[in-house]
Every structure is written in C-alpha cells, then in structure tokens.
Amino acid sequence: MAKYVPDGKTQRWVIIAPQRTVRPHDAAPAPNESKCPFCNGNEAATPxxxxxxxxxxxxxxxxxxxxxxNKFPITDIHEVIIHSPSHTDDIEKLAVEQVSRILTTYRDRYRAHDRIRFLAKQPPMS
Structure with a gap:
C-alpha cells in the first residue's frame, strides 16, 4: 500500500505507491478509439x-x-470521475446541465466518504 514520506529536496510530503508501477504507460487513446475504457459503451473495461x-x-x-x-489506486479511496460520455471535451464546452451533474457528483462522492478531507485533479500531461 502507499505511504507518505518526506521529499528531502522540496521539504514536502509525497506519496509513494509501488503498486502503481504495473499500470499501463501507453499514450492516452484517441478520443473515439474503441479501446478507451472511459468511453461510453466500454463500461466492461473498468471496475x-x-x-x-x-x-x-x-x-x-x-x-x-x-x-x-481507480484500477491503480494511490490510497485506499481513489476514484475516477468520468465527466461525460464525451470525456475528452473541456468542461467549458459542456452544457450547463452537464456541469451541474458533474458538480453534484463531486459533492455526493465527497459526502460518501467521511474520511476525505480534500479532492485532487491530476494535472494534464505535457
């Protein structure tokens, strides 16, 4: 399981999660690629x-x-929230109703886990 350790260079605490070394490192699939586990219709490809x-x-x-x-969790609670069936669209391109559903989902998931104290979004890959 993951553990917190101090980073001597930055003086910040970091998470070390050895089990994540087995996750795939391929580039993200194209938005409409049938193998993308987050695309609508590929629900069987996720937990x-x-x-x-x-x-x-x-x-x-x-x-x-x-x-x-998350198939490769860092902590014991590590969920992936798929914002829409068009999950590669930026949030500003989504309808107001969809953004409302997304925010409601974050609220509901936060409330479902009383031990959660913060939420994090992975930064985009450069």
Whole structure:
C-alpha cells in the first residue's frame, strides 16, 4: 500500500505507491478509439461503477457522469470521475446541465466518504 514520506529536496510530503508501477504507460487513446475504457459503451473495461448520473442499468451505457474505482489506486479511496460520455471535451464546452451533474457528483462522492478531507485533479500531461 502507499505511504507518505518526506521529499528531502522540496521539504514536502509525497506519496509513494509501488503498486502503481504495473499500470499501463501507453499514450492516452484517441478520443473515439474503441479501446478507451472511459468511453461510453466500454463500461466492461473498468471496475464496476460506484456511482452514476443518467439513465440505464448499472455498468451499461446511458450514463451522463460515471464514477469507478481507480484500477491503480494511490490510497485506499481513489476514484475516477468520468465527466461525460464525451470525456475528452473541456468542461467549458459542456452544457450547463452537464456541469451541474458533474458538480453534484463531486459533492455526493465527497459526502460518501467521511474520511476525505480534500479532492485532487491530476494535472494534464505535457
């Protein structure tokens, strides 16, 4: 499991998670590539969802926002929130209703875990 250790160079605490070394390091798939686990229709490629906004059955298409456990977690609670079936779109391009669903999802997931004290977004890869 992950552990917190001090970084001697930056004087900040960092997380060391050895189990993440087995995660894939390939470049992100193209937005419409059928192998992308986060695209609508590829629900079987992710762990079972823990939350969804939208219609349809659990772990099936029809969702508007979907939450799944991270396959390579850093901590014991590490979820991936998929903002929309068009998950590669920037949030400013989404409809107001979709942004509202996203914010509601973050709120609901935060409330579902009483031990969570902060949320983090992974920065874009350069």
């Amino acid at each position: 079972p969802e823990v939350y969804r906004a939208g219609t349809g059955d659990k772990n099936m298409p029809g969702w508007q926002v979907r939450v799944v456990p």
